[in-house]
Amino acid sequence: MEALLLSIRLSLTVSAILFAIGVPLAYWLTFSRWPGKFLVETIVALPLVLPPTVLGFYLLIAMGSQGPLGRFWQAAFGHGLAFTFTGLVIASVLYSLPFAVQPLAASFESVDRKLLDASSVLGAGRLRTFLRVILPLSIPGVISAIVLSFAHTLGEFGVVLMVGGNLAGSTRTISIEIYDRVQSMDYAGANQVALGLLLFSFVVLSIVYGMNRYFGRNSGSRIWSPWPTK
Amino acid sequence: MAHEMTQTALTARIHFDRSSRSNSKFILDVALDFDAGVTVIFGPSGAGKSTLLDCVAGLLKPQRGKITVSGDTLFETDAGIDTRPERRHIGYVFQSLALFPHMTAAGNVKYGLASLSPEEQNQRVDEILTAFRIEALRSRKPRELSGGEQQRVALARALVTQPRALLLDEPMTGLDAELKASITQDLLTWNDRHKIPILYVTHNHEEAVALGDRMVFLKNGRVVDRAEKITPVK
Numbered sequence: 001m002e003a004l005l006l007s008i009r010l011s012l013t014v015s016a017i018l019f020a021i022g023v024p025l026a027y028w029l030t031f032s033r034w035p036g037k038f039l040v041e042t043i044v045a046l047p048l049v050l051p052p053t054v055l056g057f058y059l060l061i062a063m064g065s066q067g068p069l070g071r072f073w074q075a076a077f078g079h080g081l082a083f084t085f086t087g088l089v090i091a092s093v094l095y096s097l098p099f100a101v102q103p104l105a106a107s108f109e110s111v112d113r114k115l116l117d118a119s120s121v122l123g124a125g126r127l128r129t130f131l132r133v134i135l136p137l138s139i140p141g142v143i144s145a146i147v148l149s150f151a152h153t154l155g156e157f158g159v160v161l162m163v164g165g166n167l168a169g170s171t172r173t174i175s176i177e178i179y180d181r182v183q184s185m186d187y188a189g190a191n192q193v194a195l196g197l198l199l200f201s202f203v204v205l206s207i208v209y210g211m212n213r214y215f216g217r218n219s220g221s222r223i224w225s226p227w228p229t230k
Numbered sequence: 231m232a233h234e235m236t237q238t239a240l241t242a243r244i245h246f247d248r249s250s251r252s253n254s255k256f257i258l259d260v261a262l263d264f265d266a267g268v269t270v271i272f273g274p275s276g277a278g279k280s281t282l283l284d285c286v287a288g289l290l291k292p293q294r295g296k297i298t299v300s301g302d303t304l305f306e307t308d309a310g311i312d313t314r315p316e317r318r319h320i321g322y323v324f325q326s327l328a329l330f331p332h333m334t335a336a337g338n339v340k341y342g343l344a345s346l347s348p349e350e351q352n353q354r355v356d357e358i359l360t361a362f363r364i365e366a367l368r369s370r371k372p373r374e375l376s377g378g379e380q381q382r383v384a385l386a387r388a389l390v391t392q393p394r395a396l397l398l399d400e401p402m403t404g405l406d407a408e409l410k411a412s413i414t415q416d417l418l419t420w421n422d423r424h425k426i427p428i429l430y431v432t433h434n435h436e437e438a439v440a441l442g443d444r445m446v447f448l449k450n451g452r453v454v455d456r457a458e459k460i461t462p463v464k
Contacts, residue, residue: 112326117289117324117328119330120289120315121316121322123317123319123344123345125314133330136332
């Protein structure tokens with residue numbers, strides 16, 4: 001139960017941070033004409049292809065007592081970053097970044113550019129156009145970004161193990177709990193937790209795809225989905 | 231937001247070279263003056279009609295030129311002036327109409343009135359919806375409207391801000407003749423009071439003849455002919 005609550009707390013924190021970071025980043029990736037933009041796209045997408053242990057290893061080095069982030073944190077807050085909940089949050093934000101940014105950017109991109117032109121000639125600046133036109137028409141992408149961030153963080157294992165270790169109450173998340181139980185031959189317990197996670201993931205993804213189709217049919221917004229949308 | 235309508239005129243000296251942005255070669259090079267009333271911009275596809283409107287609206291930036299409306303300079307390369315589209319006070323009805331699909335008809339029309347008080351906004355919206363005979367449609371979303379009704383909402387949305395000029399980019403494509411005539415009449419009635427220059431782009435000959443006080447014939451980015459009062463042309 002403690003592990004589940006910790007995982008939910010971590011997922012909620014990471015989802016909120018990813019939404020705050022992901023929206024402006026996705027907006028910039030969608031509308032910027034900077035020729036070097038592909039480099040930023042590559043960095044954002046890296047966690048999709050990197051083994052979690054690779055990302056976790058470099059984050060552990062960076063957050064360690066000799067790493068730049070760890071030293072900065074030590075100087076600023078008087079304690080280290082590795083094997084702490086805050087360290088887990090930072091690592092999870094980086095690891096789940098593409099799961100938030102890509103649906104958001106795809107939704108922003110699918111908004112008809114003529115609507116943005118119309119907003120502009122009607123006197124709206126970029127912020128108002130974003131808040132009144134782009135964001136409401138990107139609701140499926142926003143929902144996808146939040147839910148996928150949450151679900152992906154909830155189920156992560158490799159990065160958590162590398163950066164957070166296995167400290168009950170502060171870094172032992174639900175996936176580490178399953179691993180722990182298997183290690184101690186408690187298959188029944190592991191099955192109970194794993195089944196809960198499986199059902200939760202199924203329900204979350206069903207909600208995302210169901211809402212996408214609902215919004216696609218009933219609002220003017222476009223569907224973001226890795227599956228065919230017809 | 232209100233402007234001195236009787237003095238309104240639009241001048242456009244535009245040199246726009248699209249070759250610098252894409253592989254297709256196209257240069258728009260025009261020097262035009264527009265008085266109050268409807269000027270039909272007529273010409274074949276690819277003549278530069280929509281490009282001309284986009285430059286006037288500020289959606290495209292010419293390489294050289296000067297654009298003024300009501301004596302205000304909106305764009306001038308020599309002086310380094312390039313007023314952003316949202317500050318030009320020019321109405322624009324796109325070919326696709328570009329109505330906001332998530333807003334009602336009234337919401338679309340109200341969108342450009344953000345700087346006014348709520349009372350003024352409502353008053354303006356009521357007036358324009360009545361003028362274009364769409365007051366009964368105010369709560370409907372664009373997808374619940376017919377083509378002609380959408381057209382009226384788009385016109386109302388562009389005109390409710392009391393723009394200094396109105397740009398219409400083939401807005402009546404796909405409507406039948408009777409509906410076109412009805413909407414055109416409402417537009418002309420509105421402009422009898424407001425007297426702003428209206429640039430009406432079309433490649434439909436009948437529309438050009440029916441609507442225009444004047445006609446400018448564009449071809450390959452150049453003005454090849456002008457007529458003060460349109461007469462049928464073979």
